[in-house]
Amino acid sequence: MLQRCTNHVPTVCRRNYSTDKRHSFAVEVHSVRVRLRKFLNIRLHLSKHQAVAFQFTITAEGIDLQLSHEALRQVYLSGLRSWKKRIVRLKNNVITGVYPASLSSWLFVVIAILATMYMRSDPSMGLIAKIQDLLPTSSSLSPQCRTVVSAVLFSTLLWLSLIFTMKLCLKQLLSYHRWMFEQHGNVSTTTKIWVMLVRIFSGRQPLLYSYQGSLPNLPVPAVKDTIKRYLESVRPLTTDSEFERMMTLARDFELSLGNRLQWYLKLKALWASNYVSDWWEEYIYLRGRGPIMVNSNYYGMDFMFVTPTPIQAARAGNTLHALLLYRRKLNKEELKPSRIPGTFIPLCAAQCERLFNTTRTPGVETDTVMHWNDSEHVAVYHRGRYFRLWLYQAGRLLTPREIEQQIQRILDDKSAPAPGEEKLAALTAGERIPWAQARKEFFSSGVNKRSLDCIEKAAFFVTLEDEEQGMMGDDPAASMDRYAKSLLHGKWFDKSFTVVLYKNGKNGLNAEHSWADAPIVSHMWEYVLTMDSFQMGYNQEGHCKGDVNLSLPHPQRLSWNIPSQCQERVLQSLSVAQALADDVKFHVFAFRDFGKGSIKKIRMSPDAFIQLALQLAFYRDRGMFCLTYEASMTRLFREGRTETVRSCSSESCAFVKAFQSGEAVDVCRRLLRNAAEKHQMLYRLAMTGAGIDRHLFCLYVVSKYLGVLSEPWRLSTSQTPFQQVELFDLVNHPDYITCGGGFGPVADDGYGVSYSIIGENIISFHVSSKRSCAQTDCHRFGMQIRKALLDLLQLMTDDKRDAPRSEHNHSAKKEL
Incomplete structure (x- = not known):
């Protein structure tokens, strides 16, 4: 405002100077001074009783500047908090360095x-x-x-x-x-x-990062070992002639190009902390030019059967406060280092560094991940408007009740969205190149840049929805499917994660995938859910505990100036995102007939048991086998992320064929155990750096040379493990179980399956498919999963002989 007025003074002066009358010029200058004095008598108010923080006035004698003690105190306390964080970070770096x-x-x-x-x-x-x-x-x-x-x-x-x-x-x-x-x-x-x-x-x-300097580097497998296991994995999916051709290509590759490329990987492994992770982040995630909604982002859910409070603002108060407490523990490295469950073996914690204050910024060729050391606010979306919500005052974190009050102020705000503001987030949901071009053209300066910076530099993003979600109504199964679909679609997809809060008090989150994998977000979400319900709690009316603080300044509404050309870009991205969103179907269900307790009684790995049930279910659903992706972690190594377990093996196919053809019970049991042992071996190899796909990916040209990595993952699966079992008392609070989370299908004609083993008696499943493919149906596949699980347990526990077993199988075929 000051700049605009002072720029206007020379214009006035030039207009009157042309008269060449000094008296007239002096009068005009005096008039301008009077107008400026009236116009620039600016007072900014802060905190209690609207006390003046500072004021300045332009007079004939110059600028009169006045500062209040409260303003100086606010600046001092905010700076003090920042310096405390720096000192703690320095101290922890020293302690971690000498560990x-x-x-x-x-x-x-x-x-x-x-x-x-x-x-x-x-x-x-x-x-x-x-x-x-x-x-x-x-x-x-x-x-x-x-x-x-x-x-x-x-x-x-x-x-x-x-x-x-x-x-x-x-x-x-x-x-x-x-x-x-x-x-x-x-x-x-x-x-x-x-x-x-x-x-x-x-x-x-140890502190959270104490083991980072002692973790080994990810080894580079031998080319011949990778090719051998690769050929084993594709054998059940190819004909004899196709496999012969594959063997010839693989042998030629091993003797020529493969060994030359291997030397580059070994050189990189000596120089870099991890020879896979940086390329994996860049080429698999950041260079993808398609929408990250559905294709990359994933979601996490609230408690399945319990909603701690029906008040939206109150749930937001506890949730946001718990998230900031987790960030404080993360910054101070007070979180215990993650370990393999049941052991003392540490896992890499490098992915935790970008959990907060992180965003993915679009580019024409590749996106980038931006991270800031600190942020004192969150960006909030409600009814097409964006707000900046400060979470600290005078260097202290706001209480849950104060955050609830601020969220309620946003909910009560009746202002309308600015032109083009309501659907603005669609830019982050559509293709990446149009978003990059629009960002450079319309958001690189002025008010739009300031508002976008506020969103991107926020600790995380918050969405306040007007709809209700969760297990409710006359059809709870369908309501859970809608709940999953709502979370996957989210709002602003570029932030590291977005917290979604619904009108009936239900919550959830949507996470961007490039910066880290699901276990990192899951660990944080477990902490938030338990703190919300068991530590903070609510009063009898359902509000957060504590007192209201009416002196807090209101959340700041973000301003936008979106021209018609930009609004057209928004609508184009919206049409792409809407078509993708409408094409995805979800089926979420909790399998409660039995859980890992019953599986352990038959002395079998629960994960292997579930994966073999998925193989049986897919064969019954499609009448074929397919390349199957199961995510395994490589965090035993420094900066490790994931590796692929190819769950469809010759052993699993042999079992499924025998089981479906009505072979003897003893034969099927033996084949099932062989398949389970094979799966466990593949999983262990993947965890210990001897997997197939990351090595092939880093050889880079293998997919083109062998022509096989282009084969789609028609069945993409992942287990979401509970990492802090001690936080959940499922004996005394059996209803406080989370639904886990899920993701969209990787292939257009395939399924995405995420599952969580909850306690001893529950397994939750999130199954996704696309409506555009007539061959897939997530609800039908969900029924096949239920039936396969029951059939496998019955096979391992039933004492019936061959004839009844065969009869049961034929009846099952007839039913299908």
């Missing part, structure tokens, strides 16, 4: 060295004397002081050498993975010694 040793161990080493010198012994074998000779001479230092300084320097070097040695030893120990392939209850002597050594070198009370 598995501790800072106190340095003092112990120094005292030990000084004590031995006091006893007329030289533990340094002359090194302390050499260090003393290298010290600059000074009259202020006596010979005794020079000796002490030399001893302290030697002790420090010795301490750092010990730390380096301990880290190296721990890294070598964590590279040992043979324990994973040993049978339960039959542990080798080598593994027992290894366990003891790992415990010795692991130190005590």
Whole structure:
């Protein structure tokens, strides 16, 4: 405003200066001063009783500037919080850097060295004397002081050498993975010694990132091993002639191009922390030019049977406060390092670094992931409008009740969206190139840039929906499907994650996939749900606990100036996103007939059991086998992400064919166990860096050379594990179980299946398909999954003989 007025002064002056009358000019200047004085008497109000924070007035004598103590206090406390975070981050970096040793161990080493010198012994074998000779001479230092300084320097070097040695030893120990392939209850002597050594070198009370420097690098598998396992995986999906051709191509590739490319990968593995992850993030996620809605983003749900409060603003208050508490723990590294369930083996935590304050920005050729160290606000969407909600005041985090109050103010705001604002988020849901071009053309300056920066630099994104979701109504199954579909479609897809809050108090989230994988978001969401219900809670009226603070400034409405050309781009992206959204179907259900407890009784891996049930269900549904994707993690290695387990194997196909043809019970049981053992072996190989697909991906040209990686993943599956079982008391609170989450189908003619093993007796499934494909139906496939699970358990527990088994199978065929 000041700039616009001052720019106007010369225009007025030039207009009157042409008269060449000085008196007239002086009068005009005086008039301008009067108008400016009236126009620029600006007062900005803050906090309680609308006290003046600062004011400035332009007078004939100059600018009169006044600052209030409250404004200075706000600035001081906000800066103090920022500096505290920097100091904590620096302290944690030091503690993590010296782990598995501790800072106190340095003092112990120094005292030990000084004590031995006091006893007329030289533990340094002359090194302390050499260090003393290298010290600059000074009259202020006596010979005794020079000796002490030399001893302290030697002790420090010795301490750092010990730390380096301990880290190296721990890294070598964590590279040992043979324990994973040993049978339960039959542990080798080598593994027992290894366990003891790992415990010795692991130190005590690690921070979240303490193990990062000790995790091994992901190994590069041998080309011949990868090709061998690759041929095994495609054998059940190819004819004899196709497989012969595949073997010839694979042999030629191994002897020629494969070995040359392997040297590049080995060179990168020596230089980089992980030879896969950066390429995987860039080429699989960021270079994709199609919509990330449905195709990449995924979602997570609220409790299945319980809604802690029906008040939308109250649920938002607890949810947002819990998220910020989790971020505080993350920044202070107070979260325990993730480990393989039931063991003390650490997992890489590098993906946690970009959980908050992160956004994906579009580009013409490739997107980029932007991360900021801190953010004190969130961006909120409601009824087509965008708001900035500050979550800190005077350096402290707002209480849940204060956040509820602020959210309620947004809900009560009756202002209308600006032209083009209501559907603006469709730009993030459509194709990436149009969004990149629109961002550069319409959002690179002015008010649009400021508002977009507010969204992108927010801690996360919040959507307040006017609709109700969850398990409700006369058809709870259909309501759960609508709930899943609503979460997958989300609103602003570029933020690291978006929290969605519905009118009836239900919540959920939608997460962008490039920066991290689902277990990272799932870990955070488990914490939020339990804090919300069991730690914070609500009062009898359903509101957040605490007092209302009416002195808080209202949330800031973001301003937009969206021209008609940009509105046309928005509508084009909206049409693409709407067509994609309408094409996706969901089926969400909880399988409650049995769970992992019954599966363990037949001495079988629950994951292998479910994967084989999916193979049987798909064969019954489509009458064929398909390339199957199951996500496995490689976080045993530094910066590890995922690897593919090709669940469709020769062993699983042999079992399905035998089971469907009515073979003897004993034969089917033996084939089922063989298939389960094969699946567990494939899963362990993937976890220990001996998978197939990431190595083939990094060889880069293998897909074109062999012509097989273009085969679609018609069955894409993933398990969402519960990582903090201790937070959920399913015995005393059996209804407080989450639905897990899901994702869209990878192939147009395939299924996406996400499942969660909940407690001992429940398995939840999220099945997706596309309406445009007449061959797939998620509800039909869901029925096949239920039937396959029951059939497999009956096979392993029923004592019926061959004739009844065969009769049952034929009746099942007739039914299908």
